[in-house]
Amino acid sequence: MSSKAHSSNNIANARRTVQQLRIEASIERIKVSKACADLMSYCSEHARSDPLLMGIPASDNPFKDKKPCTIL
Amino acid sequence: NVLCRCCGCRTLLLLLLLWKLEEHLLPLNETLAHLKTESETLKSKLEEERAKLHDVELHQVAEKVEGLGQFVMKTRRTLKGHGNKVLCMDWCKDKRRIVSSSQDGKVIVWDAFTTNKEHAVTMPCTWVMACAYAPSGCAVACGGLDNKCSVYPLSLDKNENLAAKKKSVAMHTNYLSACSFTNSDMQILTSSGDGTCALWDVESGQLLQSFHGHAADVLCLDLAPSETGNTFVSGGCDKKANVWDMRSGQCIQSFETHESDINSVRYYPSGDAFASGSDDATCRLYDLRADREVAIYSKESIIFGVSSVDFSLSGRLLFGGYNDYTINVWDVLKGTRVSILFGHENRVSTLRVSPDGTAFSTGSWDHTLRVCDDCYFLSNLTTLQPRVTFLVTSCNVCCFSLFFFFLSDLGLRMRTQRMKW
Helix, strand or coil: CHHHHHHHHHHHHHHHHHHHHHHHHCCCCCCHHHHHHHHHHHHHHHHHHCHHHHCCCCCCCCCCCCCCCCCC | CCCCCCHHHHHHHHHHHHHHHHHHHHHHHHHHHHHHHHHHHHHHHHHHHHHHCCCCCHHHHHHHCCCCCCCCEEEEEEEECCCCCEEEEEECCCCCEEEEEECCCEEEEEECCCCEEEEEEECCCCCCCEEEECCCCCEEEEECCCCEEEEEECCCCCCCCHHHHCEEEEECCCCEEEEEECCCCCEEEEEECCCEEEEEECCCCCEEEEEECCCCCEEEEEECCHHHCCEEEEEECCCCEEEEECCCCCEEEEECCCCCCEEEEEECCCCCEEEEEECCCCEEEEECCCCEEEEEECCCCCCCCEEEEEECCCCCEEEEEECCCCEEEEECCCCCEEEEECCCCCCEEEEEECCCCCCEEEEECCCEEEEEEECHHHHCHHHHHHHHHHHHHHHHHHHHHHHHHHHHHHHHHHHHHHHHC
């Protein structure tokens, strides 16, 4: 019967949601302070090699136009 | 239909039938209600667990970090050639080439240094919403309203008709919103308006894994940096960002804090977090190990949606392309805006930082792409200022003193002249 199929569909969906939530609820979590500290240390470790953050000499930057100086 | 000659008999039979049905349906109803309550309990338990570990905000932890000051970003190249809105773009691993796709069905490969067009393909459909460069640089993938993802091998011969070698790889039941090659040219990950993501083998076109879980169109995806394993994140119109295990097809984490469609997701360079940009005008940072949102990047003056986000190489800067034609650059740790870039004449639809982090490229509905970088001198004026100020002051002092000397000399001469008279 169509209504039975419909309800069994709902049940399948609900079962899937419950299973999904069970998986999500059971994962290992760490404190936000620890997670943030790790993000910060990654930033500081790699800051020197970040061209957009630190800038690079014009000679190394392929996008900078190397215009000669013109004195009028 | 159980018919009986006797009226009463039929009623009895019907009653019997209904009773049997109820008997059968009742346990189903109970199970459904039971499952619903269990799901509600699990949801609140999840919130509780996440809240327990929420001891501090990211910007509080980052208080001791040095501030960045203001940045000045400058457009270095403007790529003109598309006849309609640019919808998507991707960098090649050689840090030089860019592939872009637009609403008129054109897919163009550019040399960003010289702004020359190297290849052009016309797709059989309009609204090519997704394009990606293969890791080898030898092929590009694209798709859109045709519900497919096609791979075009790029040949060195520019006159060769690329469309002839086209290979159809992915098939969805709705539009293709994003695509990305995995670590090799052999596999492609796609997301679609049909609410699913899928992993395909390029050679055979076979579906390797499908990912179900979004309740509406999936708009974006990003693969985890290769060191952190086989996961990817997707964002959709259901306001959810889901993290998936590529091998099992299982959704391992889900985040729902945005207030509108998530248009773009991008992993933090370390792979421990990801950022998302949404139509609710905010970008948010989610940490995967803390399993929660750890920062929001928003301003009251910003009311237009974010179409795309990307991190700089170190993860300290977050670039966001907005529907109000601007690009906002955020300090990821402190949560403040460090730069705003104008230039596009219509909404920014796509934004990617180059593979070596020297520049970032944006595509817009104004038919152009721009390559921008940090104007180092102007950005660091605050540190250079004492030197500049000293130079300027000393120049001024010299000039004025010369001027006064000249004036006094002139005055002296005039006086001697008058005296002579």
